[in-house]
Amino acid sequence: MNLKQFRTHYEPVIQQEMAELIRALAIPESLKESMHYSLQAGGKRIRPMLVLATMHEQGAAHPDALKVAAAIEMIHTYSLIHDDLPSMDNDDLRRGMPTNHKVFGEAVAILAGDALLTFSFGILARLEDVSAEDKVRLIDLLSTAAGAEGMVGGQVLDIEGEEKQLGLEQLEQVHLLKTGALLTYSIISGAILSGASSEQLVALSTFGRHLGLAFQIQDDILDVTGTSEELGKTAGKDETSDKSTYPGILTLPKAKEKLDYHAQQALNALAELPGEQQLLKELTELIVQRKS
Amino acid sequence: MNLKQFRTHYEPVIQQEMAELIRALAIPESLKESMHYSLQAGGKRIRPMLVLATMHEQGAAHPDALKVAAAIEMIHTYSLIHDDLPSMDNDDLRRGMPTNHKVFGEAVAILAGDALLTFSFGILARLEDVSAEDKVRLIDLLSTAAGAEGMVGGQVLDIEGEEKQLGLEQLEQVHLLKTGALLTYSIISGAILSGASSEQLVALSTFGRHLGLAFQIQDDILDVTGTSEELGKTAGKDETSDKSTYPGILTLPKAKEKLDYHAQQALNALAELPGEQQLLKELTELIVQRKS
Structure with missing residues (x-):
């Protein structure tokens, strides 16, 4: 199965898994709608695909894999809902659709984010075919990756960076x-x-580290070279907001070189693993070559 | 040890435990300050005291008890930070001090809340003397209690209730x-x-259920009878905002009867347990008689 077939197969499956997890909750209808709205707003599902592709390349299948993939996509989605808020990035559009707070109001949007974040830990705690030790490990690592020492800390640095010109190392951090x-x-x-x-x-x-940097460099490049229509969000926003970006610090051609460097390093890390790692290689290509 | 001695002993201990947990994080300084600010803003520490008093009355001690107490207080604190935001309750004062977003700005306040929520699950996953099975149980239950099916869902109902007159049963829910x-x-x-x-x-x-209702009825009563100075927040806010409250639905004397009823039911539930449950009895009294 190549990546295209893999994604075509799994995209609706992931979508359905998330919908079912939310549907099963006994919660206020508006909250459910708000959580569901952002989860079903599309996107590339790169994180769930990484979970599933990594397993596939290790030759493993696991009955709880989709739940883990869904939990991570919920964390990602909560972060988008909060990032889009007026006091953060103040975005009206996300993936070509009105952002959560434009549809449900700021209060419910904040709470939908909080609920998705909280639920994702519950999903991991309730996995059926994972040992308690491995559940604890998954939860421990997720708390670090998503929290103050990871994603949330990065968002704070990003906001603070808006007021000054960052160096390359700071931007990378x-x-x-x-x-x-x-x-x-x-x-x-x-x-x-x-x-x-x-x-x-x-x-x-190591693969993940370089893939993440490649992903972000391409994001910055697309903001310069893409159109709002392609991106499903306002293009050129980084420049008008004076944001530190790879093209801004390095020039566009050097940013592209940097992108190629990290993509190559990601592929080199994959070469240390047994097997072909075909899906992960293709995912790396996808991230480098994407138009949105 | 009576409750007063117990609280006098444990309040600074809980405070210190939280401070140390935050200090150990390698995170942006502004985020750390913002998390620390709200954790150290005082309050009655009822939730940590309930953890510790329950253990004390079961005759148990546990090296991880303080960490669990701290994790729960972090969840409570994150909920206060988000509740106080302009798009929610829009409060400038909390416990007599400027609210988190008044000091650190809305964006950092939202992120500090997100970080505290995420960290609390990490704290539970990293407990040292608890079996993996019990960690998973603690995390599973916390996700339900704090999330869409618990606290966050209640906050959504509360916000939606502001626009209409709730019945007693809805208010209780x-x-x-x-x-x-x-x-x-x-x-x-x-x-x-x-x-x-x-x-x-x-x-x-059962004890917790009645204690929680007693707590909230007293909160509503204090909003009518207390002063802003006693409360450390704006008094009389429920009435000016047309919020559904127990005194509003039932009249003040009947709300006080309801408070006594739930306090008595809480005490009855304690009577089913072995031992005196002295601290939990006193905590119930404290909640009923508090002035803030």
């Missing part, structure tokens, strides 16, 4: 935390479910 | 979720650490 930590967690959680060795975990962490 | 779920969890988590039997857990759940 923002992205390693803001995007890289959860991307890497997606890979590592798939590897844990697969029973990967500690050497394999190290190689996959 | 709001409070069971918004306040009761986490109070009950505090008791249950202490009981789990104590190795309580399932009968004891049932009695303690």
Whole structure:
């Protein structure tokens, strides 16, 4: 199965898994709608695909894999809902649709984010075919990747960085935390479910680190080169908001070189693993070549 | 040890435990300050006291008890930070001090809340002397108590209730979720650490349910009868905002009867447990008689 077939198969499956998890909750209707709205707003599902592709490449299947993938996508979705708020990025559009707070109001949007974040830990605690030890490990690592030492910390650095010109190293630190930590967690959680060795975990962490940086550099490049229509969000926003970006610090051609460097490093890390890792290689290509 | 001695001893200990947990994080300084600010803003520490008092009354001590107490207080604190935001209750004062977003700005306040919520699950996953099975149980129950089916769901109902006159049953449902779920969890988590039997857990759940309702009825009563100075927040706010309250629905004298009823039911549930349960009895009295 190539990546295209893999994604075509799993996209609706992931979508359905998340819908069923939310549907089963006995909660106020408006909250349910708000959570559901953002989960079903599309997107590339890169994190769930990383969970599932990592498992697939380790030759493993696991009855709880979809739940783990769904939990991570819920964390990602909560972060988007909160990032889009007026006091943060103040975005009206996300994936071409009105952002959560534009539809449900700020209060419910904040609470839908809180609920998705809280629920994701519950999903991991309730996995059926994972040992208690591995559940604890998955929860421990998710708390770090998604929290103050990971994604949330990266978002704070990102906001603070808006008021000053960051150096390349500082910018890299923002992205390693803001995007890289959860991307890497997606890979590592798939590897844990697969029973990967500690050497394999190290190689996959390196892969995740470079993949995350490549992802973010491409994000910055697309903001310069893409159109709002392609992106499903306002293009050129980084420049008008004076945000530190790879093209801004390095120039566009050098940013593209940097992107190629990290993509190559990601592929090199994969080469240390047994097997072809075809899906993960293709996912790396996808991230580098995406138009949105 | 009576409750006064117990609180005098444990208040600074809990405070210190939370400060140390936050200090150990490698995170942006502004985020750390913001998390620390709200954790150290005082308050009655009712939830940590419930964890510790429940354990004390079961005759149990546990090296991880303080961490569990701290994790729950972090959840409570995150909920206050988010509740105080302009798009929610829009409060400038909390416990007599400027609210988190007044000091750190809305964006950092939202993120500090997110970080505290996420960290609390990490604290539970990293307990040292609790079996993996019990950690999973603590995390599972916390996710339910704090999330869409508990506290967050209650907050949504509370916000939606502002636009209409609620009936008594609906108001009770709001409070069971918004306040009761986490109070009950505090008791249950202490009981789990104590190795309580399932009968004891049932009695303690009943205790928590009535304690939570008593707590909230007294909150509503104080909003009518207290001063802003006593409360450390704006008094009389419920009436000016047309909020559904127990005194509003029932009249003040009947609300006081209802308060006594739930306090008595709480004490009755305690009577089903072995031992004196002195601290939990006193905590019930404290909640009923508090002035803020």
